[in-house]
Amino acid sequence: MIAEKTPYAAATEYQRRIQRLLSCISRSVVKVAGGHNYSAPRSSHHLELPDGQPVALAGAHKLMFNMEPHFRVRRTESQAGLHYVEIVGYRYIVYDSGQREVLAYHWHPGPREFVQTPHFHLGSGARVGFDPLVSKTHLPTGYVTFGEIIRVLIRDLSVQPSRSDWEDVLRRNVEPVPAQ
Secondary structure, three states, X not given: OOOXXXXXXXXXXXXXXXXXXXXXXXXXXXXXXXXXXXXXXOOOEEEEOHHHOOEEOOEOOOOEEEEOOEEEEEEOOOOOOOEEEEEEEEEEEEEOOOOOEEEEEEEOOOOOOOOOOOEEEEXXXXXXXXXXXXXXXXXXXXXXOHHHHHHHHHHOOOEOOOOOOHXXXXXXXXXXXXXX
């Protein structure tokens, strides 16, 4: 956990870490959606790419990517007066060049959600003997960090890194992991 003096500083530091991770695959800039009132109890925010739209990724497969990590800023119990970011959900989606979903990592807990745990979807863009039933299947994953997604994109899906030090960036920008 990274603790900061103000709710704004905690949210800004989280945004900076996610931006550095994103810089491994894209020059896009993440922005905060959901307002900037980080002090409001139970107030939820998320980061998104410009206009919430997928960005094109360099590489042989012409993939596109979108992200939406959700967070709250909380006051620490053990360090008086400090604040930290609590991750409360995410959507990381990879598309093919026709914007068909290839794969998606989701965690969207909430009272109205059928599946409360982190899971994976395999979309029609994966072209693996697709059956419509497959896209509706929630394959359990456990919590997945944004850094792990970046590593999969580069290592396994042949996305061309935007920077030569991408492995160091992933190592240095560890994200907060929710309490289990």
